[in-house]
Amino acid sequence: MKLKxxxxxxxxxxxxxxxxxxxxxxxxxxxxxxxxxxxxxxxGEAAPSAMYGETPASVMAxxxxxxxxxxxxxxxxxxxxxLAALAPKEMAAQCAFNLALVDGAAKRAEQPVCDFLGxxxxxxxxxxxxxxxIDEPDIIRKKTLAAEQYPVLKLKIGGAQDRQNLGAxxxxxxxxxxxxxxxxxxxxxxxxLEMIEWLATDxxxxxxxxxxxxxxxxxxxxxxKARSPLPIFADESYHTAHDAERCAECFHGVNVKLVKTGxxxxxxxxxxxxxxxxxxxxxxxxxxxxxxxxxxxxxxxxADYLDLDGNLLITNDPYIGVTAFKxxxxxxxxxxxxxxxxxxxxxxxxx
Numbered sequence: 001m002k003l004k005x006x007x008x009x010x011x012x013x014x015x016x017x018x019x020x021x022x023x024x025x026x027x028x029x030x031x032x033x034x035x036x037x038x039x040x041x042x043x044g045e046a047a048p049s050a051m052y053g054e055t056p057a058s059v060m061a062x063x064x065x066x067x068x069x070x071x072x073x074x075x076x077x078x079x080x081x082x083l084a085a086l087a088p089k090e091m092a093a094q095c096a097f098n099l100a101l102v103d104g105a106a107k108r109a110e111q112p113v114c115d116f117l118g119x120x121x122x123x124x125x126x127x128x129x130x131x132x133x134i135d136e137p138d139i140i141r142k143k144t145l146a147a148e149q150y151p152v153l154k155l156k157i158g159g160a161q162d163r164q165n166l167g168a169x170x171x172x173x174x175x176x177x178x179x180x181x182x183x184x185x186x187x188x189x190x191x192x193l194e195m196i197e198w199l200a201t202d203x204x205x206x207x208x209x210x211x212x213x214x215x216x217x218x219x220x221x222x223x224x225k226a227r228s229p230l231p232i233f234a235d236e237s238y239h240t241a242h243d244a245e246r247c248a249e250c251f252h253g254v255n256v257k258l259v260k261t262g263x264x265x266x267x268x269x270x271x272x273x274x275x276x277x278x279x280x281x282x283x284x285x286x287x288x289x290x291x292x293x294x295x296x297x298x299x300x301x302x303a304d305y306l307d308l309d310g311n312l313l314i315t316n317d318p319y320i321g322v323t324a325f326k327x328x329x330x331x332x333x334x335x336x337x338x339x340x341x342x343x344x345x346x347x348x349x350x351x
Contacts, residue, residue, distance in 0.1 A: 158185015
């Protein structure tokens with residue numbers, strides 16, 4: 001097995017900001033290729049978050065420690081055991097390799113990943129939301145108008161201008177379905193309930209994501225769940241399948257992100273565990289290329305909601321895979337028919 005990895009600088013169409021974190025026009029991811037020497041190449045991606053103790057530099061350092069001779073498309077589970085032993089908590093780094101291994105394994109089986117996992121994919125069924133980051137109200141209005149083709153929006157709140165920003169969105173899209181993501185922005189259960197009660201006066205708000213910090217006591221989340229007029233979803237509070245039982249006591253649903261679970265394999269397990277626990281499920285993303293977004297889309301059959309728009313927020317995606325015209329996810333025109341169904345459109349840097 002040969003290994004290649006590099007950092008890609010992704011340019012955002014608009015400055016991206018969420019509660020408690022500075023905005024930026026640039027985002028870095030780490031891209032991975034595994035080549036078995038027999039004609040099969042697996043593609044992977046890490047979109048690390050400093051919030052979880054990972055950076056592009058830490059992912060690159062992880063990649064440098066990997067011995068590709070210990071990886072095999074024929075043994076994804078064994079390969080992942082080796083990778084997890086290198087750094088058990090570096091989930092974004094493991095995610096990059098898991099995607100590449102699953103991509104290669106599915107190509108080896110001559111199947112798309114969704115069929116390789118026994119899930120399938122309905123071309124006319126899966127709709128993603130389109131996210132609008134925290135900004136000035138006038139910019140929110142302009143972003144909403146620019147996102148006219150998308151039937152569902154996700155508004156980031158948790159800042160000083162939440163009410164003005166939702167008002168600006170409603171000026172541009174009075175009746176569009178909206179999901180709200182507070183990104184831990186409300187620090188007490190009383191404040192969270194006050195804000196959710198305000199949001200519930202809008203009949204087109206579907207649910208609220210991560211209203212309080214993940215470090216808040218479980219009893220506070222349970223108190224809020226019992227009183228909330230809108231469903232509340234865990235994001236920062238839900239990482240892997242091990243969190244399902246606890247989250248079932250505190251939330252109505254969970255947001256599963258491949259970078260938190262360690263890739264397709266972990267996300268598959270996290271989705272199944274959440275559904276078994278009676279939770280609604282959403283597949284989410286970071287700012288990502290079409291590699292990670294397409295990987296998430298291959299799991300869409302296990303999700304009640306989708307927020308797979310990270311590639312729609314950038315202007316220089318180096319890959320092509322799943323598309324999202326008018327929000328509807330489709331692999332109909334994907335350049336590859338097996339694996340993640342993703343293809344590189346621009347050459348990677350020299351090894």
